[in-house]
Each structure stands twice: as C-alpha cells, then as structure tokens.
Amino acid sequence: MPEDKSSRPLDARMLRAMAHPLRMRMIDLLQADGPATATGLGKRVGESSGTTSWHLRLLAEAGLVEEDRERGNKRERWWRSTQDSTSMRVADFIDDPDLAGPLDSFLRSVIEQRYQAESRFAGELPRWMDQWYDKAIFSDVRLSLTPEEAAAMSAEVVAVIDRYRRDARPGDHNVIAHWSAFPRQARPEDSGTAESG
Incomplete structure (x- = not known):
C-alpha cells in the first residue's frame, strides 16, 4: 500500500x-x-x-x-x-x-x-x-476572466481547501467541497470573445 x-x-x-x-x-x-x-x-x-x-x-x-x-x-x-x-x-x-x-x-x-x-x-x-441550516452553500458565479486569471483563482481556492485538511475529529461531518471553473459561450453565434458594452 x-x-x-x-x-x-x-x-x-x-x-x-x-x-x-x-x-x-x-x-x-x-x-x-x-x-x-x-x-x-x-x-x-x-x-x-x-x-x-x-x-x-x-x-x-x-x-x-x-x-x-x-x-x-x-x-x-x-x-x-x-x-x-x-x-x-x-x-x-x-x-x-x-x-x-x-x-x-x-x-x-x-x-x-x-x-x-x-x-x-x-x-x-x-x-x-x-x-x-445556514452553513451549507451552493453557489453559481459568472465572472469575466482570462484563462490565466481563472487558473490563478482556482489555485487560490485549492490552497484554501488544503488549509482545512486534517484528520477527522469527534463532532466532524464528512463534508464535500466541489470546485469548478470553466468558460461558456455566451451565444451560439458569438466568436468566444467577451461581450462589449
């Protein structure tokens, strides 16, 4: 092992x-x-x-x-x-x-x-x-970022999650944390560039 x-x-x-x-x-x-x-x-x-x-x-x-x-x-x-x-x-x-x-x-x-x-x-x-009742969260956020900014943001989020890693203690719950950051095309006819105005 x-x-x-x-x-x-x-x-x-x-x-x-x-x-x-x-x-x-x-x-x-x-x-x-x-x-x-x-x-x-x-x-x-x-x-x-x-x-x-x-x-x-x-x-x-x-x-x-x-x-x-x-x-x-x-x-x-x-x-x-x-x-x-x-x-x-x-x-x-x-x-x-x-x-x-x-x-x-x-x-x-x-x-x-x-x-x-x-x-x-x-x-x-x-x-x-x-x-x-007021601790669990489901969040969906739309941001305007470059690929490099998205990668940097994800690295920061992973670093925060890593700070909370530890062995289980009495009173703990098994908590799932999901993280995703990916682009979406605003409109099918859009070329993939950010919208102006």
Missing part, C-alpha cells in the same frame, strides 16, 4: 479503468467510507456481487484498489482504495485519440457524481437542518 494515499495523478491506464460510471461510484464509496466487500458495494450501488467483483478486479489491475488482507477470510474478500483521491490534467490526455472516449466518459461521470451528491443532500435536508 502506498505510504502517501492522499492523491494520485491519473495515467492513461487508470483513466481507462475509471471511465465507467459504476467503477467511479465504487471508487468514491471506498474512498469516502473505507474498505468493503463486492457484496457490500453491490447492495449500495444496486448491482450483483458478481458485477461489482468484476469491476473491482479491473480497478485492481489499474492499481486503483487492492485487496485488504487485514479483513475478511477465504470466502470474503475486502477491497480498499489505494488513494484518498485522484487528480488529472485534461491537457495530458486531450491530444490522444485513443483516450477521447475514456476521457469523455470520465469527465461526464465526475459531473454526474457531483450532481448526485448535491441531490442527495437536498433530499436529506430535514436531517441536516439542526446544524447546517
């Missing part, structure tokens, strides 16, 4: 393995909640243990999960993530035509998982209102 589990950059082999919504969901559950069996994961994602077991083996071949030999027995295999999170630079993969499909699947799955996490929170809102 790697000594530093905090984050690993994805390589092409890992990207191909992660480019499936179910595998992404399983990795997310293992990172958030710790080791699990194929049967346990199957119950949580609505799939058979045979299906989750097959996907776990593919993730293991890519080095993203491993068998947790401290748990289980010959009849029951436990699996754990080999990292707390993954990171990637789209620029590392965008020019490889063989990775176009996996990259698209991966990015869409990331976005779908974010939506599902926020949607789950909205559905559980009454449960959280005692302590979180």
Whole structure:
C-alpha cells in the first residue's frame, strides 16, 4: 500500500479503468467510507456481487484498489482504495485519440457524481437542518476572466481547501467541497470573445 494515499495523478491506464460510471461510484464509496466487500458495494450501488467483483478486479489491475488482507477470510474478500483521491490534467490526455472516449466518459461521470451528491443532500435536508441550516452553500458565479486569471483563482481556492485538511475529529461531518471553473459561450453565434458594452 502506498505510504502517501492522499492523491494520485491519473495515467492513461487508470483513466481507462475509471471511465465507467459504476467503477467511479465504487471508487468514491471506498474512498469516502473505507474498505468493503463486492457484496457490500453491490447492495449500495444496486448491482450483483458478481458485477461489482468484476469491476473491482479491473480497478485492481489499474492499481486503483487492492485487496485488504487485514479483513475478511477465504470466502470474503475486502477491497480498499489505494488513494484518498485522484487528480488529472485534461491537457495530458486531450491530444490522444485513443483516450477521447475514456476521457469523455470520465469527465461526464465526475459531473454526474457531483450532481448526485448535491441531490442527495437536498433530499436529506430535514436531517441536516439542526446544524447546517445556514452553513451549507451552493453557489453559481459568472465572472469575466482570462484563462490565466481563472487558473490563478482556482489555485487560490485549492490552497484554501488544503488549509482545512486534517484528520477527522469527534463532532466532524464528512463534508464535500466541489470546485469548478470553466468558460461558456455566451451565444451560439458569438466568436468566444467577451461581450462589449
């Protein structure tokens, strides 16, 4: 098991393995909640243990999960993530035509998982209102920035998030923080330049 589990950059082999919504969901559950069996994961994602077991083996071949030999027995295999999170630079993969499909699947799955996490929170809102009624935030901001300014802003946000990283303490909640910064075309006929006036 790697000594530093905090984050690993994805390589092409890992990207191909992660480019499936179910595998992404399983990795997310293992990172958030710790080791699990194929049967346990199957119950949580609505799939058979045979299906989750097959996907776990593919993730293991890519080095993203491993068998947790401290748990289980010959009849029951436990699996754990080999990292707390993954990171990637789209620029590392965008020019490889063989990775176009996996990259698209991966990015869409990331976005779908974010939506599902926020949607789950909205559905559980009454449960959280005692302590979180004025603490949770969903924000959507439109800014006029250069690509360099957007990158600098993102680096500052990541630095702030890193300041809050620490081991869990009594009374903590497992908090999800999402961050995105990307351009949008104002109008289909627009050339992509900023609007004037």
